[in-house]
Structure formats: C-alpha cells, structure tokens
Amino acid sequence: MTISILDRAGQANELSLGLLHDQAGYVEDERLPCRANNPELWFAESPSDVEFAKALCTDCPVRALCLDGALERREPWGVWGGQLFLQGAVIPRKRPRGRPRKDEAAA
Numbered sequence: 001m002t003i004s005i006l007d008r009a010g011q012a013n014e015l016s017l018g019l020l021h022d023q024a025g026y027v028e029d030e031r032l033p034c035r036a037n038n039p040e041l042w043f044a045e046s047p048s049d050v051e052f053a054k055a056l057c058t059d060c061p062v063r064a065l066c067l068d069g070a071l072e073r074r075e076p077w078g079v080w081g082g083q084l085f086l087q088g089a090v091i092p093r094k095r096p097r098g099r100p101r102k103d104e105a106a107a
C-alpha cells in the first residue's frame with residue numbers, strides 16, 4: 001500500500017518519531033530517500049554530503065511530517081525534512097571543519 005501525500009491538515013496526532021515511522025511504513029522503502037540511500041548521508045560530516053541529503057529529501061512523500069516532527073522534537077543533529085538541524089534549530093548549511101578562512105571572517 002502506498003500514500004502519495006501526507007499533508008499537514010490531516011495530522012491530529014503528536015509528531016513523534018513513532019508517528020513518522022508509522023507513516024513511512026505505508027511508503028515503499030525505495031520512495032524514502034533516507035532508506036533507499038546510505039543513511040549516513042543524513043548525518044554526514046562533509047558539507048557536500050549534507051547538501052546532497054537535503055536535496056534527496058525534496059521528493060520524499062513524508063517530508064512535511066518529517067520536518068514538523070524534527071522541529072517539535074528540536075532534533076539535535078542531522079538532516080530532517082530537507083533541513084539541517086543543529087542543537088534543535090535549522091541552520092542554513094554545515095560549515096566545514098577547521099578555522100574559518102580569512103576571507104569568510106571579513107564578509
């Protein structure tokens with residue numbers, strides 16, 4: 001059985017990981033990018049891998065539910081619903097390891 005769209009209006013339940021897991025259970029694994037690809041991408045150290053994971057989330061049929069739940073749970077880390085979380089907040093992009101470049105500090 002598949003579901004095509006899980007909209008926000010139909011959500012009356014708590015946005016728990018259990019609910020996301022239950023809803024994702026109705027979708028074939030190959031339609032869930034974080035199941036069809038290496039799940040390590042969603043918690044990658046490399047900024048380019050993180051951006052790739054965010055892009056893969058774009059077509060996920062449970063993306064809205066995933067993002068809402070991650071916001072509510074204040075996920076500490078990882079890509080959820082196409083957004084990168086760090087310490088419970090969405091951040092625009094992952095910074096590479098090491099000291100900032102001199103030209104970044106001046107910007």
Ligand code: SF4
Pocket residue numbers: 024032033034035042056057060061062063064066067079080081082
């Ligand atoms: S939106 Fe959530 S469930 Fe879908 S691929 Fe991204 S992390 Fe996985």
